[in-house]
Amino acid sequence: MKADWALEGQLNEIASEVRRFEKGRAMLVNFFKKIKEYDFFDNKIRSAFSDIIESKLSYPVLPVDLTGLKVAGVDGGMLSRSLQILDIVLVRAVAVVFKYEVGGKVKAYYYPKEYPLPKVVFNLNPLSQADFEVSASLERLSSELEVAIKVQREYDIDLLLLDGSLIPQVADKPLNPSLESKYLRVVGLFEKLYRTCSENDVALAGIIKDSRSTRFVQTVSKVTPLVAQRNNIVKEVLSFDYRFFIQKMLDLDFLFRLLDKGERSTILKYSENPELHPTLKDISGDWRDKIYVTYVKPAEFDMPLRVEFLALGDPITSARKITSAVMSLSSHHPEYALPSVQLEAHAQVKLAEKEMNFICDQLIHKIGLPPHLFKLRNKSFPPF
Structure with a gap:
């Protein structure tokens, strides 16, 4: 009986901790959802962090007609x-x-x-x-x-x-x-x-499909204090320990909550320091700076897909073309997102x-x- 009570106490403690974390995550993501339309990564941020390509946290993805493709x-x-x-x-x-x-x-x-x-x-x-x-x-x-x-x-x-x-x-x-x-x-x-x-x-x-990356959340965590210096709305997030919660989230967890169906995240270079990345540094310099990352959410109840792509020209143009196709290929079920050809x-x-x-x-x-x-x-x- 004592062992049963001890186990129940452990489970209650775990449940309490999970609820606390979930409350903090919900507060965090709800804040960022409010500023999705703002230029979170403004010109000054993008000048300081060359691996950030676009200004907003998210963008709509327009499905493409696949006929002829x-x-x-x-x-x-x-x-x-x-x-x-x-x-x-x-x-x-x-x-x-x-x-x-x-x-x-x-x-x-x-x-x-x-x-x-x-x-x-x-x-x-x-x-x-x-x-x-x-x-x-x-x-x-x-x-x-x-x-x-x-x-x-x-x-x-x-x-x-x-x-x-x-x-x-x-x-x-x-x-x-x-x-x-x-x-x-x-x-x-x-x-x-x-x-x-x-x-x-x-x-x-x-x-x-099931990325364990934290690249996106690390980027958001890093630039938030800098954005808050110039944006009173963003200052709100500093009123609680946002870093404690965001640093315990994967990109997929954060973006599943942030993105609506039919949206993608801002584009990032694969690494902020390609020459120091454990494996990207092994790729020739002709190519290592041409690999980018975004996340797209084709299904309402499934995690976003991490999409890595090669862009020889404008990465935004490449991202629009590729994510539009991925959206059309993957929107076949509300609970499972993966291109049908895959x-x-x-x-x-x-x-x-x-x-x-x-x-x-x-x-x-x-x-x-x-x-x-x-x-x-x-x-x-x-x-x-």
Whole structure:
């Protein structure tokens, strides 16, 4: 009974803390909703912070008529298994091309084809679990980028959407020197993709469904005191500890509350210091300053989508073009926002455990070694 009371006390404490945080978040966002129409990032702010591109917190997005457009969605699936004598990675990458015709008809094309056989990658060198996961992720990225590049040779595309970021993520950057060449190959493929899209006049964007970024809220937190010095309305937010609450929010949480359906956030450069960013600094200077970020909210009851895009010219023009298309492609359900072409690509690349089991069974047969050598690493338990 005492244990039950102790547990209930813990739960009550957690509930109280969550309510307090939620009240503070609601106050914070309600304030910023009141000033959405103001030039929050005025000329002085944008002069001091060159990574901020526009003046308002949010902008409306006008859906575009998709008729005549050809949109490609690229995704990759992966399964990995670490065995006693080798590591195996299965990778499948597919580009789905939707061609929108008159009357709402859509033709679908696939590259290299529908449900292609997975690529089998093996490694005989011993790797730690962390290094193995990085290696497997780099294999998936390489396959996706190769498909994104090659599909442009086969089809005349207007917009290409990657599932994920337009640059390597920090988790993809290996600490093990033996994986450096694999990482640099991925960096080279990203740059080749930028170049190929530029040469073919293809708009390029990366769509992130569940971003953990705090880039937007950090920017708002940083400039708010400066704006308040010149704007009496903004001074209101200083009446309570706004930083305590905003610094505990993700971009998605803040913008889900701030944005209305059919809006996007202001445009930011990918990083305020590209030369110091852990992975963006590895991208050539020809490209690293041309990658931007915005968030768009196509569905009322789902989180906004983080949209990273390549802009060779005016980033505002590029953002309008890309987010309008993303809005039209993603507004198919009030509770789930993702471009329809990406949903199809995701379905194409999904791998099942039975495929890995089949590959392993075939290898055991062909190699001819005792089956116990093919047991999973770190899966042995004492028989008691």
